[in-house]
Amino acid sequence: ETGVTQTPRHLVMGMTNKKSLKCEQHLGHNAMYWYKQSAKKPLELMFVYNFKEQTENNSVPSRFSPECPNSSHLFLHLHTLQPEDSALYLCASSQEGGVRGNTIYFGEGSWLTVV
Amino acid sequence: GDSVTQMEGPVTLSEEACLTINCTYTATGYPSLFWYVQYPGEGLQLLLKATKADDKGSNKGFEATYRKETTSFHLEKGSVQVSDSAVYFCALGHAGGTSYGKLTFGQGTILTVHP
Numbered sequence: 049e050t051g052v053t054q055t056p057r058h059l060v061m062g063m064t065n066k067k068s069l070k071c072e073q074h075l076g077h078n079a080m081y082w083y084k085q086s087a088k089k090p091l092e093l094m095f096v097y098n099f100k101e102q103t104e105n106n107s108v109p110s111r112f113s114p115e116c117p118n119s120s121h122l123f124l125h126l127h128t129l130q131p132e133d134s135a136l137y138l139c140a141s142s143q144e145g146g147v148r149g150n151t152i153y154f155g156e157g158s159w160l161t162v163v
Numbered sequence: 164g165d166s167v168t169q170m171e172g173p174v175t176l177s178e179e180a181c182l183t184i185n186c187t188y189t190a191t192g193y194p195s196l197f198w199y200v201q202y203p204g205e206g207l208q209l210l211l212k213a214t215k216a217d218d219k220g221s222n223k224g225f226e227a228t229y230r231k232e233t234t235s236f237h238l239e240k241g242s243v244q245v246s247d248s249a250v251y252f253c254a255l256g257h258a259g260g261t262s263y264g265k266l267t268f269g270q271g272t273i274l275t276v277h278p
Contacts, residue, residue, distance in 0.1 A: 089270070090267075090271070091252065096213075138206055138207065138209075154199075156205050157205075
């Protein structure tokens with residue numbers, strides 16, 4: 049079992065749909081992240097949660113709504129998306145939200161296509 | 164703000180050839196530096212890291228040295244294998260404060276190794 053599990057792995061949705069991406073980490077970490085990987089662009093941090101509290105929102109449009117009910121689960125709720133939102137969405141986790149000495153572990157990603 | 168610049172790809176090599184992927188960065192303070200690898204259809208995996216100047220990270224035959232004087236963290240391997248074919252990402256991050264957990268990535272370099 050991988051440390052960070054994302055579902056679904058692939059999602060196709062219309063612009064008027066509402067869907068959610070789910071992430072679960074089995075590593076006992078207390079920080080979780082959403083990153084976006086678009087074609088030909090560097091990975092972009094979207095949200096950071098530490099101990100279930102959102103500590104970073106990197107100017108993400110409101111059509112993306114994160115939810116962190118506990119330290120092990122993270123959701124990304126999607127509604128009225130645009131075709132340019134099609135990308136690979138990566139969930140990650142780490143211990144105590146630190147970078148130095150605290151490795152950030154990534155899931156395998158959810159491929160999202162907006163039609 | 165922080166930024167990471169990687170050499171343009173794709174890089175195509177024959178098996179057992181030497182590999183160097185250049186990475187330079189711009190950052191305030193003393194960031195930690197990372198190389199992540201993404202195999203086809205998978206998420207990102209940490210390959211190696213260095214947390215202070217002159218540190219050398221190494222894993223699976225890959226090495227990179229944190230050079231503060233040249234703000235570089237080049238990835239090297241003496242003899243590549245077909246199984247090394249993947250996308251390689253250079254990244255930096257800061258510990259503590261409001262920047263913790265936030266990784267800044269380069270654009271990625273595609274490596275293809277032929278038998």
